[in-house]
Amino acid sequence: MTTKVVVTGAAGRMGTQIVRMVTHGPGLALHGAVDRPGSPALGQDAAVLAALPPAGVVVGDDLAKALAGADVVIDFTSHDASARHAELCAEKGVALVIGSTGLGAEEKARVAAAARKIPVVFSPNMSVGVNVVFELVRQAAKVLGEDYDVEIVEMHHKKKRDAPSGTAVRLGEVAAEALGRDPAEALCYSRQGILGERPPWQIGVQTLRGGDVVGEHTVFFCGEGERVEITHRATSREQFARGAIRAAQWLAGKPAGLYDMADVLGLRGGGRP
Numbered sequence: 320m321t322t323k324v325v326v327t328g329a330a331g332r333m334g335t336q337i338v339r340m341v342t343h344g345p346g347l348a349l350h351g352a353v354d355r356p357g358s359p360a361l362g363q364d365a366a367v368l369a370a371l372p373p374a375g376v377v378v379g380d381d382l383a384k385a386l387a388g389a390d391v392v393i394d395f396t397s398h399d400a401s402a403r404h405a406e407l408c409a410e411k412g413v414a415l416v417i418g419s420t421g422l423g424a425e426e427k428a429r430v431a432a433a434a435r436k437i438p439v440v441f442s443p444n445m446s447v448g449v450n451v452v453f454e455l456v457r458q459a460a461k462v463l464g465e466d467y468d469v470e471i472v473e474m475h476h477k478k479k480r481d482a483p484s485g486t487a488v489r490l491g492e493v494a495a496e497a498l499g500r501d502p503a504e505a506l507c508y509s510r511q512g513i514l515g516e517r518p519p520w521q522i523g524v525q526t527l528r529g530g531d532v533v534g535e536h537t538v539f540f541c542g543e544g545e546r547v548e549i550t551h552r553a554t555s556r557e558q559f560a561r562g563a564i565r566a567a568q569w570l571a572g573k574p575a576g577l578y579d580m581a582d583v584l585g586l587r588g589g590g591r592p
């Protein structure tokens with residue numbers, strides 16, 4: 320069976336990577352390519368933007384039109400565009416993979432509402448490695464417990480718009496939940512001035528930006544006399560794209576619902592993918 324994929328944000332860093340993989344991928348067909356209204360990419364062949372020979376799919380700005388006959392949309396655009404795209408996909412009954420980060424509570428609620436009508440995989444990081452790191456952090460937090468201060472540092476390229484990264488936020492949530500803390504109270508995104516001692520319940524999340532760094536995350540567990548560091552370094556966007564395509568294929572025949580990469584990889588029950 321061929322999975323017919325529409326790529327939104329087709330001219331972007333992730334979009335071009337996804338177009339490249341869908342074009343080459345067995346069992347996949349590039350059904351449509353969409354980018355922002357007014358984008359200079361409109362009217363260009365999506366494969367050419369992805370440094371491939373022309374494949375006959377031209378970038379447009381009308382997602383509703385591109386959805387006709389599609390199986391799934393892979394969306395790496397922006398927080399607001401993804402919420403809108405989720406509503407359109409729900410209206411047309413097309414499954415959706417969302418990789419965009421930085422969605423606010425209202426935008427997440429719109430995605431959740433769409434997922435009552437269609438199956439949606441929504442994950443701040445599609446790489447297998449990072450999803451394993453989520454599990455390692457959960458385990459480390461449970462075992463090390465209250466005696467270890469948890470701090471998170473993330474670094475990304477200078478063009479990234481949202482901060483902190485969606486992955487860093489999820490790492491903080493995973494650690495907080497494993498420690499029985501409310502993420503809304505525990506996560507601390509900035510420190511400056513005379514703050515006094517670090518409260519033991521706090522989980523610091525710090526952001527670095529510069530150059531072409533693809534994505535790096537470290538979770539520190541700082542105890543008395545020792546420190547555990549769990550680090551993931553992405554050196555290319557391929558693993559994110561590979562994960563998104565795996566998610567798109569996994570969605571075939573799934574009932575409506577909000578899923579994440581732990582579902583796709585079979586990590587929920589602790590089993591091997």
Ligand SMILES: NC(=O)C1=CN([C@@H]2O[C@H](COP(=O)(O)OP(=O)(O)OC[C@H]3O[C@@H](n4cnc5c(N)ncnc54)[C@H](OP(=O)(O)O)[C@@H]3O)[C@@H](O)[C@H]2O)C=CC1
Pocket residue numbers: 327328329330331332333334353354355356358395396397398400417418419420421442443444445446481559
């Ligand atoms: N989950 C994961 O594994 C990963 C998630 N991400 C996330 O994915 C998102 C995109 O990242 P990246 O590819 O680096 O960003 P880019 O800015 O390179 O790409 C985003 C693309 O989407 C386009 N776009 C913006 N608004 C719309 C719209 N309304 N309709 C259609 N297209 C639109 C942009 O156009 P224009 O530039 O003209 O605005 C751009 O071409 C970010 O939120 C990032 O954090 C990134 C990597 C991995």
Ligand SMILES: O=C(O)C1=N[C@H](C(=O)O)C[C@H](O)C1
Pocket residue numbers: 420443444475479483484485486487533534535553
């Ligand atoms: O914008 C990026 O580039 C990335 N964003 C994601 C995030 O915010 O967590 C994932 C990845 O680290 C790359």
